Amino acid sequence: MSSGGRPPLSRDEVAHVAVLARLALTDEELDRFTRQLAQVLDHAADVAALDLGGVVPTAHPLPLANVLRPDEPAPCLDRDEVLGAAPVVEDGRFRVPRIVGEAP
């Protein structure tokens, strides 16, 4: 297997991705996932090793473009039903915990 010239995946990178995905990993899990993810990347690197200069990138597996719908309204869901699925509701809206930081 070839690494495609890319430096091997580090434990810190896996820890960073885990934070972004809001996953709490133990030390043992970090070691294990670093090993497994490195194998996955190695596999993908086989493709990276090929000369694909003349190949157009694939945007979608289906050979389609311009799938559009007319700007016409469709029925919405019933609000009571929607809010009934929420853990906490207040004032006809979803209530969520205190937000740390600001919207992106």
Added chain:
Amino acid sequence: MSPGAPAGPASDLVGPAASDWETVVGLEVHCELKTVTKLFCGCPNSFGDEPDTNVCPVCLGLPGSLPVLNEQAVELAMRIGAALQAEVRPSTFHRKNYFYPDMPKDYQISQYDEPINVGGWLDLPDGSRVGIVRAHLEEDTGKTTHQGAGGRIHSADYALVDYNRAGVPLVEIVSEPDIRSAAQARTYAAELRAVLVATGASDGRMEEGSLRVDANVSVRRVGEQRFGTRCEIKNLNSLRSLARAVEHEAARQVAVLEAGGAVVQETRHWDEEAGRTIAMRSKEEAFDYRYFQEPDLVPLAPDAAWQERAAASIGLLPAARRHRLLALLGQDRTGAQEDQVQSVVDQGLDDFVVAAVSAGSPAPLALVRASNELAADVGAAQRLEPSSFAALCKLEASGELTATQAKAVLAELVEAGGGDPAAVARSKGFEAMSADSLAGVVAQVVEANPDEWRRYAAGDDKLAGFFTGQVMKVTGGKADGKAVAAELRGRREQQA
């Protein structure tokens, strides 16, 4: 600077040694599109409805739901592109991943490295040109309201979320960093708003959040070629906030640099009440969005025929509308009239002036009635029949109605959305006073006030106002003020 851009206007003066520093600004304007439905589902795109009523499995991100692109949103995005001289390109959609409750999917669908509109520019009324990097499609987020601790972001106890806005179509217009002052930033945003309204893409209502502006601000020594470190300012909800925030942020950065410090690249929040920007997060905390192509959407590639239709459907743009009115006024127009032209075009009332002039009224008169009386309630005025306005101006221009009478009749026409101004005038008892009967009234008033007349005749012009008032009293306001003044002057000259 974008290619071919003429030099911008002189920089704003900021800070203590202001003349040494130049402000550099690039703006990101988010424009909600005036579609009937959302970008990827059939929920109504409607401001002010009961919270969480315009929602469905797609915009709530429920499992198994699939987005389908709204054709009209693409149409409006291409109109915006055409108005900004951008190039329409084949484009794709990406997922921008982040954890924040304003998007129930935990990602926002946006265009990333292949946006629909690329390049272009906007020419401003001050003669400067601002380059456009891109104008891409994306979906809006839900509206979060922070509760507790006075509703402040950093100390709120919890938040309430309304997803009616989640999935509303947006076009984000990103400018080049070509803007060199707070005033120019404001002019750009105002002109862009007018362009967006003219294309039919936006209602332009900043107060309802349908246009939102973020500003990237940096400063550098005059003559320096490289850009300084920039900060992104959010929460700019009006043109005034934009100008103030840019001015304050530039001054803050100059102060930091002059004290020997360094500007930190970060996102800052504009606090309108305190009149300053506050750091929100630094670059180290910046989001890592892990963009990847949206697997549920196929590429978008409008053909040449659709692009041409979209470009052809945009009406006259604001610059052309201003030019049209200025041409009607001619060369000896005043600065005040040029200001009236700007405001009438910004408010979308210029077609009324054109209709009145085409029907034979003088342009200055029609312009005044549009920029004063029609502008008093733009929403109502836009429902008025232009032909009613044109007929009204004609009655005033010919002297059949006085200015006061014309204003009263116009108010009634605006309220009714149209009608025959002559009929309205008759119903109000406004009849034109013939010159003879006016002369009679003036004579009567002069005889009744001999002392005042002697002073006026001796050259005390202030008394003209007194006599005009007396004539108005006798005629119940039907006399034309200008005709009264002329009659008074005529009488005095005869006596002399």
